[in-house]
Amino acid sequence: MIKGVEGEITEISGNEVTLKAGQFYLNILCSTNTIKELSLSAKVHLLTYLSFSADRAPEIYGFKDRAEYNVFLMLLKANKIGPKMALKILSATSPEMLQKMIASKDISGLSRLPGLGKKTAERLVSELYDLVKDYAVEFPKELSDVSEDAVGALTALGFDMTSAKLAVNEVLKEQTVENTQELVRKALRKLNKTR
Amino acid sequence: MIKGVEGEITEISGNEVTLKAGQFYLNILCSTNTIKELSLSAKVHLLTYLSFSADRAPEIYGFKDRAEYNVFLMLLKANKIGPKMALKILSATSPEMLQKMIASKDISGLSRLPGLGKKTAERLVSELYDLVKDYAVEFPKELSDVSEDAVGALTALGFDMTSAKLAVNEVLKEQTVENTQELVRKALRKLNKTR
Amino acid sequence: MIKGVEGEITEISGNEVTLKAGQFYLNILCSTNTIKELSLSAKVHLLTYLSFSADRAPEIYGFKDRAEYNVFLMLLKANKIGPKMALKILSATSPEMLQKMIASKDISGLSRLPGLGKKTAERLVSELYDLVKDYAVEFPKELSDVSEDAVGALTALGFDMTSAKLAVNEVLKEQTVENTQELVRKALRKLNKTR
């Protein structure tokens, strides 16, 4: 019903923002990403989702960025994922990374996100894969074995599969490598930089 | 409760329109007929229907045209026809044609509308006939046999009964015909024009 | 929650009024008394009651006059009297007359109001009497027998007890009468004037 609100930020506390719209001060729940982009007295237009249930006051979820908003709406399509859980997931990773993890069926990576257990990770992949498959991280055909081994080594070091794949892919795009060890070493340097 | 909203169209996507009313961006569901009449940045007044249910955020249905709005409200009076189904029916035909089909008890014509099965078509006729009977398509008494045969032939060709009746009626108003074949040929020309 | 709305009347149809408040056109249900006081394009402030239930869109009831609004709220305190029934009762008589009928325990008079059966009339009297007893129609002590007989005669003629009492009281305040017949004749003249 209410897809967006325009107003002035009068308070930011944790993941809650107070937005003055006309005479009303609205309490809006936001992800960490959105909170980072907001500041007191700023005039903003937030994309909103109105969550309604029979015995509780409605809650408004707000997003600065369209991509995050769309991924939020996508998450709600999965069974047993309500707005609070969707916001929690979006506060743990970027919308793009999340889509890549689902598209890469990276159950272990997803399960490591705060609040997300293995079951929920599996449900996200099984119910949302078709909506995000274009985000799958592909390796150049001829180098897939070397890459797969490198990703294996990196995930053994504790990195989630999707980040490992992205780092390996980045190295392969920038330069040729002699062997898996060199690939792992260079990918590792990238991963440590983005930690 | 909210019978209309005035504001600026900021987004059109499928059958959903975003309307900026004061500080709020409202998400409004519209029929294909209404969508055709709307354009980005236009300032419009939409007649609205607020659909409420215990465990879902309210939804707003919007209409540019009073006749379509009234037929929408009429459809909701029929059992098991909710706002989504009513909008679907109104996106498949014009309000006027729909009333004619119900008034002519054109079950087969109604059943061909997307999303409308025979049972629903029968329910529309049985529950709403009294509200639309003035829309019934009548033939001049003296020519009713010739007309009925012509309509029979046209429906055999796949046209819904109401369209066939309207075309036959139009021909009879414009000119005299020798026989049923001539009536069918001239009505067919009209029907093919409006397809 | 919403105790009043200010705006412009854009439509009056039966007992429904459309009020433009900011960008929103509100559909407001009114009593016949309130409708009589409203006109198209008039800028008005209506006292409102917001009726909410789990599976239907909220409805707004609007009142031009504070006394009628208070009696409406009072009626809602009686068991099984919802806003629709309360509005119906208030469209059948004035707020003041209604309070007098309840205060005079005029079950037969109340039962004659459209939509009000004997059971509901009894419930109104039993549950609301304490709230309106000051409105009871009293006769001057010394004339109570003559008055009671006159009221009896008038109710036999089909007048409700409260109207009969009011007319008899009015006559007694204006002049002295010889006997019950004279009192009945003069009270009858008053009652026929106000029909």
Place this chain on the structure above:
Amino acid sequence: MIKGVEGEITEISGNEVTLKAGQFYLNILCSTNTIKELSLSAKVHLLTYLSFSADRAPEIYGFKDRAEYNVFLMLLKANKIGPKMALKILSATSPEMLQKMIASKDISGLSRLPGLGKKTAERLVSELYDLVKDYAVEFPKELSDVSEDAVGALTALGFDMTSAKLAVNEVLKEQTVENTQELVRKALRKLNKTR
């Protein structure tokens, strides 16, 4: 959802205030403390809590003062304490005193607040103690026996424990006392002043 409203006070009746916000007159329930701070025609910003339940129109609770608002929200965290009860408790004592009573586990003092029985008092202490323990009234270590005796005497005189503790503490901060009797006498003088 609605954390605050700005508007003009148009009516004050008992613990209900009518606030004009744009075209809407909102009915807002307030505590005695808040009512004291409001006056007709004043332009105010009230912190609000929107109470929703499936079969009743939503209700708005309004607070002039942030501390009172926060204690109200805290009370709602306790089991079986709804907004009406929370407002009643806050109309019986100041937010600060309430937190001190809970922090001092002053069951008898809490039970004396209108509408609060022993069971509810115990629940407040058991469920909210952790949120308010910093408000506990502490005695300087070396004087704790003398103080405890004085508090005992004062509560025997009918004062709630927290008020007694506060008075005793105040005396001890201002001056040294010879014995418990002197401490009781001076604390009593303070308590009678604030009654």
